[in-house]
Amino acid sequence: MSAWRQAGLNYINYSSVAAQILRRSLKPEFRADALKRDASHVRITPWADGKPAAKAQQAK
């Protein structure tokens, strides 16, 4: 088992962290464009029994 899975991450978290680091370490002329692709606005609300279960939160 890999170290990141032991730490409680799944592959999606792992790869998104890797992508973040890669984008940050680009040369300045490419970085601005790449950082735009990093943004995310989706909000996810869990539902239970036909109602929103918790207040909408910015999922990590």
Added chain:
Amino acid sequence: MLGRFAPGVCTQVAAVSQQQQTRNMATLKQISMRLKSVKNIQKITQSMKMVSAAKYARAERDLKAARPYGEGAVQFYEQAEVTATEDDPKQLYIAMSSDRGLCGACHTGVSKVIRLRLAEPGAENIKVICVGDKSRAILQRLYSKHIVAVANEIGRLPPTFTDASKLATAILTCGYDFGSGKIIYNKFRSVVSYQQSDMPLFSQKAVENAPKLTVYDSLDSDVIQSYMEFSLASMLFYALKEGACSEQSSRMTAMDNASKNAGEMIEKLTLTFNRTRQAVITRELIEIISGAAALE
């Protein structure tokens, strides 16, 4: 005798013409107000069309880049001939729509697929995740018990892979252990057409029991788990892109139609407006002439 009746008749005629005149003046004003509002609507729909045309061009370009993600993931399941395990009836449906309306039947189509499925027997094992407020609004009324999560703030900006990974994480951590599932999305075909399609979701057990998994080399359960997580995110990403592209193209068509209809309405209203104005002028002339004739 005539002299005796004349004053009464005169006042009556005057009253009627006054009444008619005020009514006609009002309609004239009403028509011009209506005309103005329809013209404004046409301006709005036209500019909405221009905006969505620009957004559509970008969405289509993005879609081309995103296509390998989704197709690659779907290919894996097809090549390995993964089938859903029958002993696990739990299913998950993901409705890919967006927050924004005025785009034809985009969202209704996706929601309808799920609604029809939920109306069939065995629906109690189905859970739904609504991506976008529109599918939530449609499914909420009758099937709110089936919804496990709702994602919104979709459609304002082009979807990114980060959005898709958030969604995938939410699906994996929502606590619902599904045996199989489907992502329902609008597949973009051309500027004027899109179609509801689906991509399959499987549990890890189903993948491990797939008959032709051996065509792939060096797979252990750890690799499969990682790949399944990643493929879920990339399929969602692809579905988001397809959805965004079809939405923009269909909004473009819808707004084009709306502008055309507004144009027709403007034509008709202008015609009525001119006719009414002419009628008012004619009547006023008649009144003046007949008044002048009466004085002679």
